[in-house]
Amino acid sequence: MGGDYAPQNIVLGAIDALKSDPNFELILVGKTDAIEEILKKEGFKSDRLEIIDAQEVIDMSDNPTSALKTKKNSSIVIGANLVKDKKAHAFVSAGNTGAMMAASTLLIGRIKGVARPTIGANIPNQKGRSTTLFDVGASIDSKPIHLLEQAILGSIYVEELQGIKNPTVGILSIGEEESKGNDLTFAATKLLREANINFIGNVEGRDILKGTSDIVVTDGFIGNIILKFAESIIGLLKYKLKMYAKKNLWNALRVLFAKGSLKGALQDMDYQSHGGVPLLGINGISIIGHGSSSPLAIKNMILRAKEMYDKNLIQKFEEALKNHAEK
Amino acid sequence: MGGDYAPQNIVLGAIDALKSDPNFELILVGKTDAIEEILKKEGFKSDRLEIIDAQEVIDMSDNPTSALKTKKNSSIVIGANLVKDKKAHAFVSAGNTGAMMAASTLLIGRIKGVARPTIGANIPNQKGRSTTLFDVGASIDSKPIHLLEQAILGSIYVEELQGIKNPTVGILSIGEEESKGNDLTFAATKLLREANINFIGNVEGRDILKGTSDIVVTDGFIGNIILKFAESIIGLLKYKLKMYAKKNLWNALRVLFAKGSLKGALQDMDYQSHGGVPLLGINGISIIGHGSSSPLAIKNMILRAKEMYDKNLIQKFEEALKNHAEK
Numbered sequence: 212m213g214g215d216y217a218p219q220n221i222v223l224g225a226i227d228a229l230k231s232d233p234n235f236e237l238i239l240v241g242k243t244d245a246i247e248e249i250l251k252k253e254g255f256k257s258d259r260l261e262i263i264d265a266q267e268v269i270d271m272s273d274n275p276t277s278a279l280k281t282k283k284n285s286s287i288v289i290g291a292n293l294v295k296d297k298k299a300h301a302f303v304s305a306g307n308t309g310a311m312m313a314a315s316t317l318l319i320g321r322i323k324g325v326a327r328p329t330i331g332a333n334i335p336n337q338k339g340r341s342t343t344l345f346d347v348g349a350s351i352d353s354k355p356i357h358l359l360e361q362a363i364l365g366s367i368y369v370e371e372l373q374g375i376k377n378p379t380v381g382i383l384s385i386g387e388e389e390s391k392g393n394d395l396t397f398a399a400t401k402l403l404r405e406a407n408i409n410f411i412g413n414v415e416g417r418d419i420l421k422g423t424s425d426i427v428v429t430d431g432f433i434g435n436i437i438l439k440f441a442e443s444i445i446g447l448l449k450y451k452l453k454m455y456a457k458k459n460l461w462n463a464l465r466v467l468f469a470k471g472s473l474k475g476a477l478q479d480m481d482y483q484s485h486g487g488v489p490l491l492g493i494n495g496i497s498i499i500g501h502g503s504s505s506p507l508a509i510k511n512m513i514l515r516a517k518e519m520y521d522k523n524l525i526q527k528f529e530e531a532l533k534n535h536a537e538k
Numbered sequence: 539m540g541g542d543y544a545p546q547n548i549v550l551g552a553i554d555a556l557k558s559d560p561n562f563e564l565i566l567v568g569k570t571d572a573i574e575e576i577l578k579k580e581g582f583k584s585d586r587l588e589i590i591d592a593q594e595v596i597d598m599s600d601n602p603t604s605a606l607k608t609k610k611n612s613s614i615v616i617g618a619n620l621v622k623d624k625k626a627h628a629f630v631s632a633g634n635t636g637a638m639m640a641a642s643t644l645l646i647g648r649i650k651g652v653a654r655p656t657i658g659a660n661i662p663n664q665k666g667r668s669t670t671l672f673d674v675g676a677s678i679d680s681k682p683i684h685l686l687e688q689a690i691l692g693s694i695y696v697e698e699l700q701g702i703k704n705p706t707v708g709i710l711s712i713g714e715e716e717s718k719g720n721d722l723t724f725a726a727t728k729l730l731r732e733a734n735i736n737f738i739g740n741v742e743g744r745d746i747l748k749g750t751s752d753i754v755v756t757d758g759f760i761g762n763i764i765l766k767f768a769e770s771i772i773g774l775l776k777y778k779l780k781m782y783a784k785k786n787l788w789n790a791l792r793v794l795f796a797k798g799s800l801k802g803a804l805q806d807m808d809y810q811s812h813g814g815v816p817l818l819g820i821n822g823i824s825i826i827g828h829g830s831s832s833p834l835a836i837k838n839m840i841l842r843a844k845e846m847y848d849k850n851l852i853q854k855f856e857e858a859l860k861n862h863a864e865k
Contacts, residue, residue, distance in 0.1 A: 337777040348712060352720045385675060385762040393679045393759045416766030420774040432720045433760050435712040437767060439743030444771055447747040450664040451803035462802065468795035475789065476775075476782035 212241040212268045212286040213306020215503045221305065222249040224509020229257055231510070235517050238299055240265045240286040265289045271502065275309030279317060287311060291318040294495040301496035301516035303487065305504040312349055315490050315497040322525065324532035327353070328492035329361045329431070330499065331368065332438050336422030343369050344419065346431035347438045349490060353430040355399035358382065359406055361428045363531050364491040366408045369425055371522045372515070381414030381424030383433065389413060395430060403428075406535060445477060486511025489519065491528070496520055539568040539595045539613040540633020542830045548632065549576040551836020556584055558837070562844050565626055567592045567613040592616045598829065602636030606644060614638060618645040621822040628823035628843035630814065632831040639676055642817050642824040649852065651859035654680070655819035656688045656758070657826065658695065659765050663749030670696050671746065673758035674765045676817060680757040682726040685709065686733055688755045690858050691818040693735045696752055698849045699842070708741030708751030710760065716740060722757060730755075733862060772804060813838025816846065818855070823847055 212218055218241050225237055236259045239246050243264045250256070267285040269278045279288055287306050291314035293299035302319075304311050316328055330349045333341040345361035346353065362380045369378040382400060384392040389400065389412060396413070403410045414423050419437065429437075452473075456466035486508040487500035496519045498512045519525075539545055545568050552564055563586045566573050570591045577583070594612040596605045606615055614633050618641035620626035629646075631638050643655055657676045660668040672688035673680065689707045696705040709727060711719040716727065716739060723740070730737045741750050746764065756764075779800075783793035813835040814827035823846045825839045846852075 335774070335778075337774055339781065351712065383763060385678065385759055393757075416763035416768075417770035417773075419767060420770045429763075430720075432712055433763065436710060436743035436756075436760065437764065440746055440764060440767065441743075443744035443747045446744075447662070447664055448775075448803070451662075452799060454666065455799055455803040462799060465795050465799035466803075468792050469799045472779060472782055472789060472792035472796045473800075476778035476793075 212265065213304045213311075213502075214500065215305075216505075217305065218242065218245050219249060220504060220506050221509050222246055223253070223506035224504070225260070225513065226250075226253055226255045227506060227510040228513035229255075229259055232514060232517065233259075235259070236261070237513065238263055238293065240290045240293070242266060263289060263293070269307050269310045271307055273307060273310065275307060275313040276317075278307070278310050279313055287314050288318070291315055291497070294497070295319050300520045301498070303498045303500065303509075303512045303516050305487070305500035305502060305509065305512075308348075308499055308502075311497065311499045312490060315493045315495075319493050319495040319497060322492055322494050322528055322532060324529075324536055325360055325364075325492035327357045327360065328490050329357070329364060330488045330490055331361075331365055331426075332434070332488055334419055334438070334441055336420055338422035340373070340375070340422065340425075342419050342422055342427055343373070343425065344427050344429070344434050344437065346429070346434050347488070348431050348435040350431035352432065353395065355395060355402050358395070358399040358428045358430075359402040360492060360532075362403055362408050362410070362426065363406060363535060364528055365426045365428065367527050367531055368489070368491060368524065371524060371527070372518060373425075375425050377409050378425035379409045379411045380426045380428060381411050381418060383419075383427050383429035384413040384415065386415065387413055399428075405538075407531075407538070448473065486515060489515070495525065539592065540631045540638075540829075541827065542632075543832075544632065545569065545572050546576060547831060547833050548836050549573055550580070550833035551831070552587070552840065553577075553580055553582045554833060554837040555840035556582075556586055559841060559844065560586075562586070563588070564840070565590055565620065567617045567620070569593060590616060590620070596634050596637045598634055600634060600637065602634060602640040603644075605634070605637050606640055612637075614641050615645070618642055618824070621824070622646045627847045628825070630825045630827065630836075630839045630843050632814070632827035632829060632836065632839075635675075635826055635829075638824065638826045639817060642820045642822075646820050646822045646824065649819055649821050649855055649859060651856075651863055652687055652691075652819035654684045654687065655817050656684070656691060657815045657817055658688075658692055658753075659761070659815055661746055661765070661768055663747055665749035667700070667702070667749065667752075669746050669749055669754055670700070670752065671754050671756070671761050671764065673756070673761050674815070675758050675762040677758040679759065680722065682722060682729050685722070685726040685755045685757075686729040687819060687859075689730055689735050689737070689753065690733060690862060691855055692753045692755065694851065694854050694858055695816070695818060698851060698854070699845065700752075702752050704736050705752035706736045706738045706750075707753045707755060708738050708745060710746075710754050710756035711740040711742065713742065714740050726755075732865075734858075734865070775800065775804075813842060816842070822852065 265286040267282040329346040331345040456463040592613040656673040783790040
């Protein structure tokens with residue numbers, strides 16, 4: 212029931228996911244009547260699809276933590292509990308982000324050795340792949356140990372899900388030299404140097420789009436600001452082109468041509484198509500989608516969750532953290 | 539002597555500045571022979587131009603603070619001392635940024651009531667003007683009081699230099715609501731609410747390019763990262779268009795058209811043309827340019843310095859800080 216276009220987009224995305232992969236079962240959690248109406252309209256039936264009723268909805272204005280207590284029959288609480296109770300292997304939602312984080316962390320719980328779960332975002336880079344930025348909002352006022360956790364969990368995630376062997380990790384700072392940084396980067400760098408990851412030291416703001424390292428770790432306050440800044444670039448480009456086109460007819464023609472190529476070229480900067488970000492460090496798979504998720508985004512989130520399960524990500528996280536603790 | 543193209547670009551920019559404004563005198567600080575050679579080649583003479591010899595050069599690899607002591611005959615040390623000794627009203631350099639900050643802060647000194655000088659950068663926004671971001675690298679691990687100083691100095695700077703009456707100030711955070719933020723924003727918000735500025739509360743990463751507020755204050759670590767991220771956008775666009783053009787001839791043609799309009803549309807995202815950023819809060823005018831400054835950038839820096847002097851900025855800063863302290 213989460214997101215601006217629920218349950219419509221969620222159900223449509225779920226149908227597409229079931230159609231594209233025969234090897235998983237799906238539980239839709241929400242208002243049964245509303246869900247069945249869409250399924251009927253689409254003429255979709257599958258014995259791999261189950262509906263669990265949830266009559267309450269945590270909406271965008273609800274306080275995340277208190278909603279977990281006051282709305283126990285919401286799709287977010289019931290969904291998270293399905294993972295906690297081992298009745299589901301993964302949980303996906305486009306609902307209230309804070310509530311998803313709270314439900315995942317408090318109900319499903321953290322992996323042993325994780326102080327703070329983290330969210331990474333893929334940002335396209337000049338190497339033709341993407342830079343994964345941790346954290347983008349789950350860990351505010353991070354301590355050095357949190358950046359270390361991001362690097363360990365992130366390295367496994369990027370290696371397994373993006374197929375980048377032994378991915379490089381950079382720490383976001385204000386200069387290449389190790390002497391450049393703030394209190395957090397100085398302390399975190401010491402921990403990162405000793406960890407079993409491919410740490411390359413400081414990277415700068417410009418290195419994210421350059422793709423200098425596969426993974427960039429930073430405090431969640433900073434990552435969130437960069438992600439939102441990046442998402443707003445296309446808006447500025449559109450505005451700039453509009454202003455340029457207004458100057459004269461020749462400009463307008465150029466822009467007409469430019470639009471098509473820009474749209475094509477910038478396709479992967481459309482964060483919608485990625486379909487959600489996983490919350491890493493909790494003891495189960497939990498993927499949080501954008502409130503305005505399209506059916507395609509929902510489908511991608513579901514398939515991403517399945518891939519994380521198939522690749523035994525949680526177990527690999529546990530082992531890496533255990534190995535690190537024993538070192 | 540500072541910057542990648544010194545003294546060539548510096549002298550050429552100085553000549554252009556002198557030609558475009560008859561109402562100021564200029565001192566070139568550097569190796570007299572090298573400077574005179576360029577002036578001669580350009581056939582330029584003016585009784586408003588003086589040369590003060592500086593045989594040493596602080597280069598990009600020098601440690602900023604220690605270079606002030608070991609290279610007393612460098613153009614940066616001599617230039618800053620000219621302002622300190624009231625022999626010049628402003629100092630402009632494209633040299634080592636750290637050394638410029640150190641020389642300005644330690645030799646010229648701070649305005650009474652300023653704990654940390656700050657650097658602001660103009661980022662074009664969707665309102666057709668620019669958002670000025672403080673701080674972009676002078677103040678790392680900022681305390682709440684430093685963000686307040688940025689807001690007070692920045693408000694005067696933007697009102698006087700950009701002609702925006704009573705400019706709005708936002709504090710960079712991870713949500714619009716006052717409950718969203720980190721330890722620094724919560725504490726700084728209290729100070730900003732009480733100050734004699736046009737404070738509008740939290741702004742997010744996307745609000746910088748949207749232009750939600752005229753001024754955005756944040757820790758210098760974050761501002762520096764955002765600025766460098768923003769500067770790298772054009773590189774990613776070029777790469778994306780190149781990849782898109784490679785797919786087929788039709789795409790290549792579209793991109794050919796797109797390039798012209800993008801170049802025109804994104805002209806003001808070329809930070810070069812802005813010509814340097816002032817270090818606000820020191821007891822004199824000091825403008826720090828990019829190492830690769832063009833003659834145009836140098837000219838703009840010189841004229842900007844003159845404008846700051848003409849508009850009595852330092853005195854206005856002093857008064858605002860005094861009024862704030864007395865409140």
